[in-house]
Amino acid sequence: MMNAGQTRFLFLNVGHFLTHLFMLLYPTVVLALVIKMERPYSELLAYSLVGFIAYGAGALPAGWLADRFGRKGVLAVFFVGIGIASILTGFADTPLEIGIGLAFIGLFASIYHPVGIAMVVEGRDKVGKALGLNGVWGNMGVALAPLIAGAITESIGWRYAFIIPGVISLVFGALFIALVRGGPPTHAVRAGKGGSDGERLRIPIGILAMLAIGALGSGLVFNTMTVSMPALFNHGLSFLEGSVTRIGLVITIISAVAAFTQIGVGLLVDRFPIRPIWLAICLIEAPLLALTGVLVDASLLIVTIPLVFLVLGEIPIQDALVARYTTEAWRARVYAMKFVLAISISAVTVPMIALLQGSTGDFSGVYAVLAGVAVMVALAAAMFTRGVRTHDRAAPNAQPAE
Numbered sequence: 001m002m003n004a005g006q007t008r009f010l011f012l013n014v015g016h017f018l019t020h021l022f023m024l025l026y027p028t029v030v031l032a033l034v035i036k037m038e039r040p041y042s043e044l045l046a047y048s049l050v051g052f053i054a055y056g057a058g059a060l061p062a063g064w065l066a067d068r069f070g071r072k073g074v075l076a077v078f079f080v081g082i083g084i085a086s087i088l089t090g091f092a093d094t095p096l097e098i099g100i101g102l103a104f105i106g107l108f109a110s111i112y113h114p115v116g117i118a119m120v121v122e123g124r125d126k127v128g129k130a131l132g133l134n135g136v137w138g139n140m141g142v143a144l145a146p147l148i149a150g151a152i153t154e155s156i157g158w159r160y161a162f163i164i165p166g167v168i169s170l171v172f173g174a175l176f177i178a179l180v181r182g183g184p185p186t187h188a189v190r191a192g193k194g195g196s197d198g199e200r201l202r203i204p205i206g207i208l209a210m211l212a213i214g215a216l217g218s219g220l221v222f223n224t225m226t227v228s229m230p231a232l233f234n235h236g237l238s239f240l241e242g243s244v245t246r247i248g249l250v251i252t253i254i255s256a257v258a259a260f261t262q263i264g265v266g267l268l269v270d271r272f273p274i275r276p277i278w279l280a281i282c283l284i285e286a287p288l289l290a291l292t293g294v295l296v297d298a299s300l301l302i303v304t305i306p307l308v309f310l311v312l313g314e315i316p317i318q319d320a321l322v323a324r325y326t327t328e329a330w331r332a333r334v335y336a337m338k339f340v341l342a343i344s345i346s347a348v349t350v351p352m353i354a355l356l357q358g359s360t361g362d363f364s365g366v367y368a369v370l371a372g373v374a375v376m377v378a379l380a381a382a383m384f385t386r387g388v389r390t391h392d393r394a395a396p397n398a399q400p401a402e
Contacts, residue, residue: 004181011176012116013137018169018185019112019146020226022082022105023055025165026098028149028230029158036158037095040353041231047095050225051102051349058110063336066115074182075115081108081174085165090159101162115334121323131316131323132266136259137313139281143200143255145232150248169302193204212341214278216319217377219342221285221370222311231353232363234303236296250301254308261313265308269320275381278317280377285310286371293367 002010032043037044066074076236085108091099120134121127152161199381233240234245241244268277286309297302 008180009134011172011180012075012120014172015075015112015176016134016138017141018079018165019109019116019171020381021140021145021165023051023109024087024142024145024226025149025161026051026087026102027227028146028244029153029161029246031150031230031234031247032153033098033159034094040358041221042358044095044143045227045350046103046354047099048227050099051348054103054106054128055110056329056340056342058107059114059336060333062111063114063118063333066118068160071115071119072335073120074111076173076177077174078108078111078115078246079169081111083166083169083173086162086169090166110339113339114333115340117319117335121319126324128266128270128316128320129263129266130264130266131319133271135266135312135319136316138315139259139262140256142226142312143252143259145297146248147252148248150244150246150375154243154245154251156230163349177308179342182198211318211321211338214377215338215341216345217373217380218314218318220345221289221377222315223342224353224370225308225367226368227349228353228357228363231357232292233300235362238297238298248351254305255279255312258305258309258312261309262316266316266320269316273319274317278314278381279378281310281314281317281379282374286374286378289367290371292364293364301320 026048027045030041033039033044034041062074082105084347085101085104087203090099090104092098092101117131117134120130148165149161152164152281185307193272229251230244231248233250237250238246240250265277265281285307285383288303291303292300292307321336322338353363353366357363359365
């Protein structure tokens, strides 16, 4: 039997899984809609843009509500709301109606990262391992979304690719409400009060700047890869014969295995300085991204597999920094701000893919841009501030970044 803490952590992990699953159903479903609706890929993909905007826009309000009124209640809204939104999307008849459904999916999905990740690190001294495990679940959502969407679409229709996961989320929402207790109090900041150390947001400027640059760059790379990969493999892997299910299976296998990289990176973050780990990952990513856009068939797979390992493995680094340098009272809001930066820049993902892929007919331009972004993040990691003073770090997670 699991104790209360283990049960809580399980539901937090399931929530992370569902967040990425729901956000990545459409990039695979759209391959079937191109044939069914007889419209170009670039046009239909564009309807998901509002969903990605909502995914970022809802994070700050969610973080504020969670820190002020309690994280469990806000996370319960996530499970129930995203389930209902997905079911309704399955009943859409036009691209516009699908786009509206995707917008509501994105809005409810925006709750998880600022609220769920803050709950994951509550009361922990060493957060790397917990973040790594939680990240594996999130990446399993990334990994399984193409397979689930592809298999359901080809077997019983695209509508059920939204309806079935929606029903599952409602079930987990009911169980979450019934079985999970709230975490420790967060001592929310109230207007008009002078702040104690627990109430003031104090992050070293160097840390804040590097987090901002890292969130912008890494967010663009991660989201562009996850959105474009089904079409990239459809275009570049001729042996898949255009099968949505086969494409989904290949992506799932690669992403599922790569997801476990986060546990290793999380353990490294707990034991060693962050700067060399972050810098090495980014420097290796850049050339692999450039090659991904121009290679095909076996060579494309050879390059893409380690690339996915690196992109997914990088995720716990920035979350660990937030946990170390923010107080409990501000943590959900800081995660929200970081998430908004990542998703705000990622809002250009869909139009960038549509524009560059539509003009060239391949993904060379898209991945050339991502290679340049990886270099930018590497520069940020290289400049990561040394000599952060001990009293600038927030308890209880006072571990050195250097």
